[in-house]
Amino acid sequence: MSDVIDRPILAEEEAAKSRLRIIDCDVHPSIHAHTDLDQFLPKRWQAHLRTYGSHLRTPYIGTTPYPRSSPLIARRDAWPPTGGPPGSDLDFMRKQHLDPLDIEYGILQVLDLFIFSQQNLEFGAAIQRAINDWQLAFWSDRDPRLKASILAGQDDTEFAIAEIERCAKIGRYVQINVCPRANEPLGRRRYWPIYARAQELGLPLGIHVGGYGGHAPTGGGWPSYYVEEHQSNAHTMAAQLTSLVLEGVPERFPNLKIVFIEGGFGWIPSATWRMDRHFDAFRSEVPHLNRRPSEYVKEHFWFTTQPIDEPDEGKHLRSLIEWVGADRLLFSSDYPHWDFDDPRFAFKTPLTETERRKIFNGNARALYRL
Numbered sequence: 001m002s003d004v005i006d007r008p009i010l011a012e013e014e015a016a017k018s019r020l021r022i023i024d025c026d027v028h029p030s031i032h033a034h035t036d037l038d039q040f041l042p043k044r045w046q047a048h049l050r051t052y053g054s055h056l057r058t059p060y061i062g063t064t065p066y067p068r069s070s071p072l073i074a075r076r077d078a079w080p081p082t083g084g085p086p087g088s089d090l091d092f093m094r095k096q097h098l099d100p101l102d103i104e105y106g107i108l109q110v111l112d113l114f115i116f117s118q119q120n121l122e123f124g125a126a127i128q129r130a131i132n133d134w135q136l137a138f139w140s141d142r143d144p145r146l147k148a149s150i151l152a153g154q155d156d157t158e159f160a161i162a163e164i165e166r167c168a169k170i171g172r173y174v175q176i177n178v179c180p181r182a183n184e185p186l187g188r189r190r191y192w193p194i195y196a197r198a199q200e201l202g203l204p205l206g207i208h209v210g211g212y213g214g215h216a217p218t219g220g221g222w223p224s225y226y227v228e229e230h231q232s233n234a235h236t237m238a239a240q241l242t243s244l245v246l247e248g249v250p251e252r253f254p255n256l257k258i259v260f261i262e263g264g265f266g267w268i269p270s271a272t273w274r275m276d277r278h279f280d281a282f283r284s285e286v287p288h289l290n291r292r293p294s295e296y297v298k299e300h301f302w303f304t305t306q307p308i309d310e311p312d313e314g315k316h317l318r319s320l321i322e323w324v325g326a327d328r329l330l331f332s333s334d335y336p337h338w339d340f341d342d343p344r345f346a347f348k349t350p351l352t353e354t355e356r357r358k359i360f361n362g363n364a365r366a367l368y369r370l
Contacts, residue, residue, distance in 0.1 A: 021102050024101075025107045026335075030087035032089070034050075049123075058214075076338075104145065107206075108149055114211065116151075121159070124153050129163055135148035136172060147368065150173045153178070157193050168203070174203070179211040185247070187249055196253065209236065217233075218235055265320070305359065307341065
């Protein structure tokens with residue numbers, strides 16, 4: 001296969017027990033083949049998947065925005081020697097990622113089958129349920145370091161609540177995941193029952209970039225290039241942070257913890273400054289807010305670090321971390337994707353030992369109660 005690098009594991013990548021143990025909040029497992037889901041998917045939906053496949057809310061037909069230069073948006077050395085897509089071989093993941101980088105826990109984020117973007121919501125719900133069960137059987141049961149998230153498509157609120165409650169009874173999931181590209185902005189009241197249940201259960205709400213909401217990913221329409229598509233992830237996250245805060249989600253659900261995943265964190269200060277400035281001018285329009293938007297952001301939201309928006313000068317990254325707060329950042333590698341952040345080299349600015357412990361381990365341990 002020309003797109004694959006058959007690279008041996010390097011000596012320096014072997015386990016180093018003296019390093020700070022890492023909680024990686026964005027690890028992508030993949031389905032080796034659709035038949036992996038058969039034991040979790042009713043026969044009706046197995047037949048539907050084989051006959052009709054996915055019907056997505058996207059203009060891309062038979063492909064994705066991701067180009068041949070990064071097939072499956074993966075590292076070229078992450079294709080398992082046993083075949084299958086990157087992230088589909090647990091033993092290879094252990095050898096290439098979990099063991100050499102001394103990952104204490106990895107939080108699973110599943111992207112297969114565009115589960116949040118199915119036009120047929122009933123089929124989407126069946127896929128989400130199957131993948132929630134598959135995460136435990138194929139990953140968490142086989143390696144306790146890997147922690148599953150409850151996938152709950154918010155555009156079918158009734159199913160989402162039922163699935164959250166079903167999984168919560170099992171008691172082994174650490175997070176509820178919804179999609180940032182839904183039919184409507186995430187602050188809308190139609191989604192509030194999900195937030196209410198997440199708060200009651202004490203589970204963080206994870207929002208990982210991706211999916212298709214049926215809308216262009218930018219306010220100006222559909223992009224021309226992959227590099228534009230990738231850049232739009234930050235715009236999407238800024239828009240959803242604005243929606244959640246200004247529509248009053250953290251005010252209505254004061255104990256809800258929200259995690260933005262794989263959106264980076266370079267955009268947070270400017271988005272928050274603008275919200276504060278507009279709030280000061282137009283606060284009579286949003287009387288349901290009792291505090292400035294920045295106060296909600298600093299108390300109710302967490303952000304995973306990858307991709308780190310690195311300025312040329314390390315002191316600028318340092319200033320960014322200080323503004324966002326080391327208490328709000330969770331290390332994530334995005335393994336096995338092409339823009340993976342290696343924890344040994346991820347921060348090109350000095351961190352104190354206290355900050356390192358918070359970002360690479362302590363914050364996630366407290367948030368996910370690990």
